[in-house]
Amino acid sequence: MNPVPALRFVVRVALQNIVRNRGIAFASLLTVTLTLLGAGAAVGVVFALDKVLQQEESQASVLKVFMADHISFASALNLEHTLASEPSVQTASFENKDQAAAQASSTLGLGGALHILESSGGGNPLPASINLHLKNIAAVTAINNQVSTSDLLFPGPHQTDYNKDVIPRVEHYILAAQLGGAILVAVVGAVALVIITISVRTAAFVRRQEIEIMKLVGATDWFVRWPFILEGMILGVISALLASGVLLGVGVTFGSGGSLALGVGMRLAVLISLGLILGGAVLGSFGSLVGIRRSLAT
Amino acid sequence: MSISASPAPPRPQVAETTRPARHEPPIIVFQNVSKTYPNGAAAIRDISFTIPPRDFVFVVGASGAGKSTIIRLLIREETATKGHVLVEGQDLARLRRRHLPRLRRKMGIVFQDFKLLPNLTVAQNVAFAIQVTDPGRSHLKEKVGEALYIVGLEDKLNTFPTELSGGEQQRVAIARALVHRPRIFLADEPTGNLDPDAGWGIVQLLLQINHRGATVVMATHNREVVDLCRRRVLAMEGGCLIRDEQEGQYLKEGEANL
Numbered sequence: 001m002n003p004v005p006a007l008r009f010v011v012r013v014a015l016q017n018i019v020r021n022r023g024i025a026f027a028s029l030l031t032v033t034l035t036l037l038g039a040g041a042a043v044g045v046v047f048a049l050d051k052v053l054q055q056e057e058s059q060a061s062v063l064k065v066f067m068a069d070h071i072s073f074a075s076a077l078n079l080e081h082t083l084a085s086e087p088s089v090q091t092a093s094f095e096n097k098d099q100a101a102a103q104a105s106s107t108l109g110l111g112g113a114l115h116i117l118e119s120s121g122g123g124n125p126l127p128a129s130i131n132l133h134l135k136n137i138a139a140v141t142a143i144n145n146q147v148s149t150s151d152l153l154f155p156g157p158h159q160t161d162y163n164k165d166v167i168p169r170v171e172h173y174i175l176a177a178q179l180g181g182a183i184l185v186a187v188v189g190a191v192a193l194v195i196i197t198i199s200v201r202t203a204a205f206v207r208r209q210e211i212e213i214m215k216l217v218g219a220t221d222w223f224v225r226w227p228f229i230l231e232g233m234i235l236g237v238i239s240a241l242l243a244s245g246v247l248l249g250v251g252v253t254f255g256s257g258g259s260l261a262l263g264v265g266m267r268l269a270v271l272i273s274l275g276l277i278l279g280g281a282v283l284g285s286f287g288s289l290v291g292i293r294r295s296l297a298t
Numbered sequence: 299m300s301i302s303a304s305p306a307p308p309r310p311q312v313a314e315t316t317r318p319a320r321h322e323p324p325i326i327v328f329q330n331v332s333k334t335y336p337n338g339a340a341a342i343r344d345i346s347f348t349i350p351p352r353d354f355v356f357v358v359g360a361s362g363a364g365k366s367t368i369i370r371l372l373i374r375e376e377t378a379t380k381g382h383v384l385v386e387g388q389d390l391a392r393l394r395r396r397h398l399p400r401l402r403r404k405m406g407i408v409f410q411d412f413k414l415l416p417n418l419t420v421a422q423n424v425a426f427a428i429q430v431t432d433p434g435r436s437h438l439k440e441k442v443g444e445a446l447y448i449v450g451l452e453d454k455l456n457t458f459p460t461e462l463s464g465g466e467q468q469r470v471a472i473a474r475a476l477v478h479r480p481r482i483f484l485a486d487e488p489t490g491n492l493d494p495d496a497g498w499g500i501v502q503l504l505l506q507i508n509h510r511g512a513t514v515v516m517a518t519h520n521r522e523v524v525d526l527c528r529r530r531v532l533a534m535e536g537g538c539l540i541r542d543e544q545e546g547q548y549l550k551e552g553e554a555n556l
C-alpha cells in the first residue's frame with residue numbers, strides 16, 4: 001500500500017467528518033478543552049505547592065538542637081555522637097557559643113549588639129548547638145521528641161529550631177490539589193470521552209454506506225478505522241492547543257518577572273503543553289476507537 | 299471485446315457458451331451447509347453443491363428460499379452454522395478476519411440496490427474501490443476507464459448516479475466490482491429493480507464477464523432470463539436445494555409456481 005495517497009484519503013475523510021458534523025465536533029472540542037484545562041491547571045497548582053514544600057523542607061531538614069550553657073564539652077560531644085549514629089541523620093556537627101556568635105554577626109549583622117552585651121559583662125547570650133542535617137524531613141518530629149527530653153538542652157520554648165506546622169499543612173494542600181485535579185480530570189475526561197465517541201459514531205453513521213462499500217470491495221479494517229481515529233486525534237490536539245493557549249494567557253497575565261503565575265517557568269509551561277497535546281491525542285483516538293467499533297462489527 | 303452500451307440490447311441475444319472447467323478443482327464448494335440466523339430462522343438446510351471455475355449459475359427460488367443467504371455465506375458476511383463453505387479450496391469458517399479483505403478482492407459483488415455513493419460521480423464511484431484497497435495504484439484513470447468501457451459507460455464519467463437510469467446505475471456497480479478483475483462474480487437479484495430490457499442488458503453483461511473467465515453466481519427471480527439463457531440452475535425451496543440442472547429452467551415441468 002502506497003502511504004502517500006492513503007494518507008491523503010485518510011486526512012480528507014477525517015477533515016470532512018469534522019466539517020460535516022461540526023455541531024457534535026464542537027461539543028467534543030469544548031469538553032476535551034475543559035478536561036485538559038483542568039489537568040493543566042492542577043499540574044500548575046501542584047507544582048507551585050511542591051515548590052513551597054521543597055523550600056520548607058530544605059530549611060527544616062537542618063535542625064539545630066540548642067545546648068544548655070552549663071553542659072560540658074564532653075557531654076555535648078557525647079550527644080553529638082548519639083545523634084550522628086541515628087539512621088535518619090546525615091551529618092551532625094557541634095557549634096560552640098563563639099561560633100554561634102560569629103555566625104550571628106556575619107549572617108545577621110548582630111556583631112555590634114553582641115559586642116556591647118559582652119563588654120557590659122552579660123557574656124555571650126547565644127547557646128551552643130548541635131546542627132543536624134537530616135536525610136528525610138519525616139524524621140524531624142522523631143528526632144525532636146528524642147532530644148527534647150534530654151536535660152542537656154537549652155531551657156525555654158525554642159529548644160529546637162524548626163516550624164512544626166507548615167510542612168504537614170503544605171503536604172495537605174498538595175494532596176488536596178492532586179486529588180481534586182484527578183477527580184476533575186476523571187469526571188470531565190469521562191464526559192469528553194463519551195462525547196468524542198458519540199461524535200465519531202455520528203460520523204460513522206453518516207458514512208455507513210461508504211463503510212459498507214469499503215468492506216465489500218475489500219478494504220482492511222484499519223483502512224476503515226484510520227480516518228475516524230485521525231478525526232478524534234485532530235479534535236484532541238486542537239483542544240490541547242486551546243487549553244494551552246488559555247493557560248498560557250492566564251499564566252502571563254498573573255505572572256511576574258521571568259516566570260508565569262504560581263512561579264511556573266517557561267520550561268514547565270512547555271512541558272505541560274506537550275503533555276496536554278499528548279493527552280488530547282490519546283483521549284481523541286481512544287474515543288474514536290470505541291466509536292468506530294460497532295461499525296466494524298459485521 | 300466489448301458489448302453494446304445501447305439501453306436495449308437485442309434479445310434474445312445469448313452470448314457464446316462458456317465451457318465450465320469441470321476437470322479443474324471446483325472454485326466454490328457447499329458441503330452439507332446449514333445456516334440458522336440468531337433469531338432461529340433456518341435459512342439454509344443441509345445443502346451441498348460444487349461450482350467449477352468459469353461456470354455460470356442461476357440460484358432461483360421464491361422469496362425467503364435462502365438465495366441471498368447463499369451469497370452472504372460466499373462473501374462471508376455470514377458463517378455457516380453447520381457444514382463447510384469453500385472458496386478456491388479455502389474453508390471460509392477458518393478464514394481469519396484480517397484475511398477477509400483478500401477474499402473480497404477476489405470477488406465482484408453487486409446487489410439489487412446498486413449501492414452507489416450519490417455524492418460521487420460515475421468515475422469516482424468506480425475509482426473508490428481502488429482508492430480504499432490499493433491507494434496510489436498507478437494508472438487509476440485507465441483502470442476506471444477500462445471498467446466503464448466494459449459496461450458501456452465510458453461517456454458518462456462525470457455524471458452523478460442520480461442522473462442515470464436504473465440499468466446504467468447497475469452497470470456502474472458492475473464496473474466498480476470489475477476493477478479488481480475478480481475471479482468470482484456474485485450478483486444478488488441484479489435485475490430486481492430494472493425493467494425487462496435493462497435487466498436483459500445486465501444479464502448480457504454478466505454472460506460477457508463469464509465469457510472473459512469469471513465464475514458467475516446470480517440469484518434471481520427473473521424467470522424469463524433464466525429460461526432464455528439455459529444455464530445451470532440451482533433451485534431453492536424453504537432453504538433446501540431441490541434441483542441442480544445443467545442448462546436448466548426456472549421451473550421444472552409440473553413444479554409449483556415459485
Ligand SMILES: Nc1ncnc2c1ncn2[C@@H]1O[C@H](COP(=O)(O)OP(=O)(O)OP(=O)(O)O)[C@@H](O)[C@H]1O
Pocket residue numbers: 335336337339340341359360361362363364365366367368
Ligand atoms: N439477517 C437475518 N436475520 C434473521 N433472519 C434472516 C436474516 N436474513 C434472512 N433471514 C431469513 O432467512 C430466510 C432466507 O432469507 P434470504 O434473504 O436468504 O431469502 P431470499 O431467497 O434471498 O429471499 P428474497 O427473494 O426475498 O430476497 C428468510 O426466512 C428470512 O426471513
Ligand SMILES: [Mg+2]
Pocket residue numbers: 365366367486487
Ligand atoms: Mg434475497
